[in-house]
Amino acid sequence: MNHIPQHNVNQRLTKKKPYVKKYGVFSGFTAWIVDGAYIRENIDEEFTNFGQHYEFRFIPKREFWIDKEYAPGEEKYFIDHLLVEYRLMEQGIPYRIAHKRAVRIGRKERMKSRRAKTLAGLNKKNVIAKIHKRLLKMYSKGAAIWIVNSELVRDTYDMDFTEGGHDKVYSFIPKGEVWIDDDIGPRERAFVLLHELHERYLMSKGWTYDSAHRSASAIEYQCRKHPALLKKCLAAEVKKNALLITVHATRF
Template structure:
């Protein structure tokens, strides 16, 4: 726990250290969660990961409230998530996010979410820091931490994206996951198999700096630039 940031009815809303949770408790914890998805969370608490750019909390809280109430009433997680996503997307649209990623042809432009080119691998893969809020608002509400072109059609060819909500000290682990997953998929593995293998490697790297250093050396990436 870092800080209690609110209360909705009988539910306390906590800002938490997501990096520590991913390292020590639950590797799949991302931007936010509640009891019915992660039972490690007390029933009457919402956990929201601290953000490098803290400008989406109201969207996350609206989502959690809808999801929690529906599941508390007996609805399945998948259906509750779909309804909560629609609620969240509606709020994002009202905030004017969609207009920020439309180009002169009135199309959603991936280049509009680029913030900074972090590095390029030896295989000419561009590593971009992107505006995570705009990606979630315009392209994929489920985008968290990072992604690449072999999984997400909206990511341009030969690009890996890192969410700007991820703090700098955690970006190397996210990048390791995405690059390793991408390399496995390029060699023929399905996404699910590649993702599981990448998650295991990420978990090990979070507990061993040597694994991270060796991986970055393999891809000729300077960790300090990430």
């Protein structure tokens, strides 16, 4: 799920929420482990694995926030990314350019890892088999819903992969699959799946990614604010994705 920088969020924060613990100080920046679920439910649903002030204005200057649901061992990559991105944006470089430069540097560092070198020698089928962790059978009616090893996805395919994705957005995801980040805790998983299924259905109907993403973010936000709606909305999206297979079959 890609995110769009938020520039007009004014939110008073305390060291109690969303802060969880201080991770360390790096080149004059304080890195905090934070409660990402709390942030997405109460401040900005677009917050993902990590962020800094010039991307998310509610984060104080010279602080880096890392979601507590991250995969252990990735912190160094997140911090390297944030250091580059922050310093470029502080100089007035637009987010998209700063982000791309940070991704390139992060990708280079990730490729130095032993795991990345091992995966590079495998064919795609074997890589996908390692990425797949668990099939969510109860939701896999029209698309196969997989919990995936998100660190492997970021090491191998896309450093920006976070929360979830599907075959209509990511070319490396096999046809008919939706991937859910294993960093996402059970409490948030259904909200992310709702977003991905809604977005996938609309894109299957010809919507652009940007339009489908905005619509998916809106329904996700509504359900986060009114959790009682989630079960019904998610069931509807599962059903709509199942109908895509039926429609395709009748055409042929």
